[in-house]
Amino acid sequence: MANVLILGAHGQIAQLATKQLLNETKHDLKLFLRRANRLNVTDAKRETVIDGDVLNAAQLDAALKGVDVVYANLGNAQIENQAKSVVAAMDRAGVKRLISISTLGIYDEVPGKYGKWNHQMLDGGYLETYAAAAKVIEGSDLDYTIIRPAWLSNKNVVSYETTEKGEAFKGTEVSRKSIADLVVKLINDPSQHIKASLGVDQPGTDGDKPSFY
Template sequence: MSNVLILGAHGQIASLARTQLLQETNHHLTLFLRNAQRIKHVDASRETVIDGDATDAQQLTTAMQGIDVVYANLGNARIEDQARAVVTAMNNAGIKRLIWISTLGIYDEVPGSFGRWNHQMLDGGYLEHYAAAAQVIEASDLNYTIIRPAWLSNRDVVDYETTQKGEPFKGTEVSRKSIADYVVNLINDPAKEVRHSVGVNQPHTDGSKPSFY
């Protein structure tokens, strides 16, 4: 059993990962989020809920006491500040293992017409923040895995493949359920993909943009 801290625990991928972890493992989950009353149906024997701000390193340090794995499902214009706070708190708490959700395109690794479309959609205040946050994580001495999902769908399917940093990104889309499954696999095997940045897509979804656009 591991003690897992989920940052941004009300997010869609985090909610799916939480459900899967409760169903398939005996890990204890600490759910950290703003407005914690949004979390419903808490299993008091398996879950602890903390209302907090992911840009506050002291709050994060307190939440990380006794934690084995940190899974960060954060995002917004302050994600670089969140990354700095998470790294500081993990260093303060003496924790090494971090699973960090980012996005495709932070290394300009998406080829062809889809790459151009992705830049048009994400440049100008989104991609730049996620790229800066990833740089903070990669500059740390943490045992991180950065996950770079393709464009996300709510399809009820688990089907994905991966690429590594330095390789061209594949595909255009992936289900949130697939990303949640990948996160759970990393939590269950914390030595996997350490200090790697991994692109995740659904096979056979190549094109100039996702099917739902």
């Protein structure tokens, strides 16, 4: 059993991962988010909801007490500063294991027409900030795994494959449930994919763009 801190716990993937962790494991969860009243607790013995901002060092330091694994489901224009804050706080707390959600394309690893389409959709402040955040994490001494999902769907399916940093990205889309499942697997076995950056897609979704575009 582990103590898991979920940053950005109101995010769709984070909520799916929380549900799966409660159903399939015995881990205790700290759910950290702004405006904490947005979350409904289903197991008060295992869920602790924390109203906080990852850019607030004192709030983050308090949340990290007794934590074994941090899962960061963050994402906005402040993602680079959020990454810096999380890395610094984990260093202060002596917590090593970080699982962090990023996005495809931060290494210009998406090939062909899909890669060009992805740039057209995400250039101009999005890919750049996520790439900068990943660089912060990769430059740390943490035991991190960065997850780079394909374009996300709400399909009720768990089906995914991974690629490593330096390999061409596969596929165009993946379900949020699949990403949540990968997060849960990493929490259950935190020795997997240390200092790795994983591209994640649903097999058989190759194309010029996702099916829902």
